[in-house]
Amino acid sequence: MKQENIRNFSIIAHIDHGKSTLADRILEETGAVTERERKDQLLDNMDIERERGITIKLNAVQLNYNYKNEDYVLHLIDTPGHVDFTYEVSRSLAACEGALLVVDAAQGIEAQTLANLYQALDNNLKIIPVINKIDLPNADIEKVKNELINTVGFDEDEIILCSAKTGVGIKELIEAIIERIPAPKGNENEPLQALIFDSYFDSYRGIVTLLRIVNGKVKVGDKIKMLATNCVYDVVELGINNPEEKKVKELTTGEVGYLCASIKSINDVKVGDTITLANRPCKEPLAGYKPMKPMVFCGLFPVESSKFPELREALEKLKLNDASLEFEPETSQALGFGFRCGFLGLLHMEIIEERIEREFNIDLIATSPSVVYEVELTDKSIVMVDSPVKMPDRQRIQDIKEPYIRTNIFVPSNYIGPIMELCQNKRGNYVSMEYIDTTRVNIHYEIPLSEIVYDFFDKLKSYTKGYASFDYELIGYKSSNLVKMDILLNGEIVDALSLIVHKDFAYTRGKAIVENLRKLIPRQQFEIPVQAVIGTKAIARSDIKAVRKNVLAKCYGGDVSRKRKLLEKQKEGKKRMKMVGSVEVPQEAFLSVLSMDEE
Amino acid sequence: MASNEQIINETKTFINIETNICKSIYVHIPFCTNICSYCDFCKYFYNEKMVDDYLNALEKEINAKYKNEVIETIYVGGGTPTSLSYAQLSRLLDILKKINVDNLEYTVEINVENIDEDKIKLLSSYGVNRISIGVQTFNEKYLKLLNRKHNKEQVITAINMIKKYISNINIDLIYALPGQTLEELNKDIDEFIALDIPHISTYSLIIEEHTILNNNNVENIDEELDYEMYKLICKRLKEYDHYEISNFGKIKSRHNLTYWNNEHYYGFGLGASGYIDNIRYTNTRSLNNYINGKYIIEEEELDFNETIENLFILGFRKTNGINIDDTLNKYHINILDIDIVKELIKEKKLLVENNNLKINKDYIYTSNDILTNFLGGNYERYIQE
Numbered sequence: 001m002k003q004e005n006i007r008n009f010s011i012i013a014h015i016d017h018g019k020s021t022l023a024d025r026i027l028e029e030t031g032a033v034t035e036r037e038r039k040d041q042l043l044d045n046m047d048i049e050r051e052r053g054i055t056i057k058l059n060a061v062q063l064n065y066n067y068k069n070e071d072y073v074l075h076l077i078d079t080p081g082h083v084d085f086t087y088e089v090s091r092s093l094a095a096c097e098g099a100l101l102v103v104d105a106a107q108g109i110e111a112q113t114l115a116n117l118y119q120a121l122d123n124n125l126k127i128i129p130v131i132n133k134i135d136l137p138n139a140d141i142e143k144v145k146n147e148l149i150n151t152v153g154f155d156e157d158e159i160i161l162c163s164a165k166t167g168v169g170i171k172e173l174i175e176a177i178i179e180r181i182p183a184p185k186g187n188e189n190e191p192l193q194a195l196i197f198d199s200y201f202d203s204y205r206g207i208v209t210l211l212r213i214v215n216g217k218v219k220v221g222d223k224i225k226m227l228a229t230n231c232v233y234d235v236v237e238l239g240i241n242n243p244e245e246k247k248v249k250e251l252t253t254g255e256v257g258y259l260c261a262s263i264k265s266i267n268d269v270k271v272g273d274t275i276t277l278a279n280r281p282c283k284e285p286l287a288g289y290k291p292m293k294p295m296v297f298c299g300l301f302p303v304e305s306s307k308f309p310e311l312r313e314a315l316e317k318l319k320l321n322d323a324s325l326e327f328e329p330e331t332s333q334a335l336g337f338g339f340r341c342g343f344l345g346l347l348h349m350e351i352i353e354e355r356i357e358r359e360f361n362i363d364l365i366a367t368s369p370s371v372v373y374e375v376e377l378t379d380k381s382i383v384m385v386d387s388p389v390k391m392p393d394r395q396r397i398q399d400i401k402e403p404y405i406r407t408n409i410f411v412p413s414n415y416i417g418p419i420m421e422l423c424q425n426k427r428g429n430y431v432s433m434e435y436i437d438t439t440r441v442n443i444h445y446e447i448p449l450s451e452i453v454y455d456f457f458d459k460l461k462s463y464t465k466g467y468a469s470f471d472y473e474l475i476g477y478k479s480s481n482l483v484k485m486d487i488l489l490n491g492e493i494v495d496a497l498s499l500i501v502h503k504d505f506a507y508t509r510g511k512a513i514v515e516n517l518r519k520l521i522p523r524q525q526f527e528i529p530v531q532a533v534i535g536t537k538a539i540a541r542s543d544i545k546a547v548r549k550n551v552l553a554k555c556y557g558g559d560v561s562r563k564r565k566l567l568e569k570q571k572e573g574k575k576r577m578k579m580v581g582s583v584e585v586p587q588e589a590f591l592s593v594l595s596m597d598e599e
Numbered sequence: 600m601a602s603n604e605q606i607i608n609e610t611k612t613f614i615n616i617e618t619n620i621c622k623s624i625y626v627h628i629p630f631c632t633n634i635c636s637y638c639d640f641c642k643y644f645y646n647e648k649m650v651d652d653y654l655n656a657l658e659k660e661i662n663a664k665y666k667n668e669v670i671e672t673i674y675v676g677g678g679t680p681t682s683l684s685y686a687q688l689s690r691l692l693d694i695l696k697k698i699n700v701d702n703l704e705y706t707v708e709i710n711v712e713n714i715d716e717d718k719i720k721l722l723s724s725y726g727v728n729r730i731s732i733g734v735q736t737f738n739e740k741y742l743k744l745l746n747r748k749h750n751k752e753q754v755i756t757a758i759n760m761i762k763k764y765i766s767n768i769n770i771d772l773i774y775a776l777p778g779q780t781l782e783e784l785n786k787d788i789d790e791f792i793a794l795d796i797p798h799i800s801t802y803s804l805i806i807e808e809h810t811i812l813n814n815n816n817v818e819n820i821d822e823e824l825d826y827e828m829y830k831l832i833c834k835r836l837k838e839y840d841h842y843e844i845s846n847f848g849k850i851k852s853r854h855n856l857t858y859w860n861n862e863h864y865y866g867f868g869l870g871a872s873g874y875i876d877n878i879r880y881t882n883t884r885s886l887n888n889y890i891n892g893k894y895i896i897e898e899e900e901l902d903f904n905e906t907i908e909n910l911f912i913l914g915f916r917k918t919n920g921i922n923i924d925d926t927l928n929k930y931h932i933n934i935l936d937i938d939i940v941k942e943l944i945k946e947k948k949l950l951v952e953n954n955n956l957k958i959n960k961d962y963i964y965t966s967n968d969i970l971t972n973f974l975g976g977n978y979e980r981y982i983q984e
Contacts, residue, residue, distance in 0.1 A: 549829070568974060
């Protein structure tokens, strides 16, 4: 394929704005799949992706299209839409020359769309604005057009109108991709430089890397070298996805495909690394990526402690194509052996937990999430603390700083009041507000990240009946009057329940947690005091009364089997709890700090 | 030394010989003229033809299963056995007359609203010597909630009449009724004591699924109050032997002791359960299947471990607990050897008294916590040669 006939692009869109459907339609239009093979959301392979209607991992497919008697090869690199996956987005954008900015004709621009768009602009990508779902009865094309023109600065004639559902405008869109997005630069006679933008583990072929050839070419049988790790391998298989895998003999400049080289160790492959030829190496690695730093941490513990090695293996496999996932072993007095894991955000955390439980079949107990605190000690040294348990003694602490974020909250203007109330409750400082059009605003607050980590998303949804979209960027650390709060069960500190709170909110939060635990922990043989303490000072207390009655009822006509089944059910229920000291605690209790009402 | 397998086989044979003696029969009469709001047991509305068919089927089942053992207790329960007409009741008693008996305790459950002197005379003439009455409460408010059709006066009149023929009477009393106060319960106990009868079974109301109460979203009372009520009952019934969690008697129920002693018994009739030849079985609840001779819906042969498991689950219902020597004779294990028993004795949850192992009375109302420890245990390893 001639290099000037290659186009690499990705799609940027908010959740539900129809990105996956649009991708499906493009695949169909280019003949990559026939109507018959069509199932919804071809690119979303994972069950979780289809169920949640989101894209988590990236995918790359090759499409062929004849335009004005020329054959073109288009590589569509799918991107996740959620803010937590900004890193994944940056990876796919780095492998592209252009991007489609897809906006729902009824919803307009959303917070997350903008964040990804700015990243694409940073990468010098050619952007094609697309208004999708124009067939909807409540589509307001003129309004959305104005948003694109006013907030982003597109020209009206750049905007493509289409409906992925009906197929209107799809042909025009594909032709715009060919016309407007530049062909990849690079020289196929130069030494090989290929960017690894993703990888995954395949039980038959070892590690499969997805790559974009920036310069030179690679053939089956070539000896390749990873620049960062200096490992050398023989190329066993090369191929493209269209969207089924199709083997090829070589990949050349501008192309996107996959490579297998019997790589067994996940440590040898780093996403963002450059692959070159061992006998004719390139001089410099490609820019690669700046790995994103995890912002949210929590402890993950197997319910069955014997599954600790399996949990390690699961995390290692997930990290293979998710460099942002961090983990290190952690021991909790309450929960035993597990891992302290770092995530990009809450959704990322949820997804990882869900994948471990589903794909690796390990039941987990997750402790409540924490952010990373910057603690200045009295001796002026600084320590970063990603877990309340690791917080130094109060006497040694000079100052605690916590990460703050700046919000973009897109919301209809009649919800400004509730949003402000919410942000105020979350210790937010008002910054500014812009009108996107006459009915929608973008509200900026500075809020501690730790407050977002609690129940901000849920609250935001309920405060605005689901009309708000939300995105944030980290703006740095600020001093806060923070204290460590411990939770005592039956007089003993449960390390997995400790948390860092703002002093002004400690009392209400302590009360809520204690009350929540009282409800969640079943009555036991003895009365159990539940206390929230700061240092040695108790700020809230509630007692779980001793179980008074737990006895089999009347044995109608000697029906003994039924009684035994009842007891067996009780025994099963007990098994799912963790013994913390002398108290049996159900899994949910460890996340109870998350789901509390602050009434 | 004999191999484990040998020991087990020998033990099994041993149990077969020793515990296979079946001395009890339960007969279920699944008909009612009125459905109580808390009942989730097997019952049908009374229908003359249906009852006739049922009695024929019951006779067939007894003929098919009963192996002429000498029976010492018969319990006819329901449903409402006295919902049957006089003629049908005679027919039932005739069927049961063919059973070989000795020193018989013969109980029939009755309901105040469909009993009269003729029926009592009839029962008495067939040797029925124990009557169990579902009184539940004397309080009109709660009788209505439970959908019972009698009142206090009817109960008193009925009992006085029954006493002329049969003196061994039990009443069932339900407490922890939604809205009930300690004072109201106290009054119910007063009424019971005034009746001067030898036995009472008290159960706190459990709102089971598939009951009218459950369908009406009625909720259980607070656990603390329930417990206070239990304590009140125990205190007020000091004159009676509190011999089982829910039973107080000057004369014990020998039939119910069969269950709690983990002994074999026949269960005849729709939805009845039995325990014969180490098999615990439950009969079908489908009248159609039953009449067509498809009696059993579920059966499970118990191995040694399960047998001992049941010994504990059932035996610990008795306040005197489980007799250590009897267990040694019958199953060849000394229950005091069992690790979990030792542990629970150390925790003072179990006590040894007069050669009996029993639950400390402080824990009897929360005994499930103790009983779950005995599920799935390996008791074979304690078998003595």
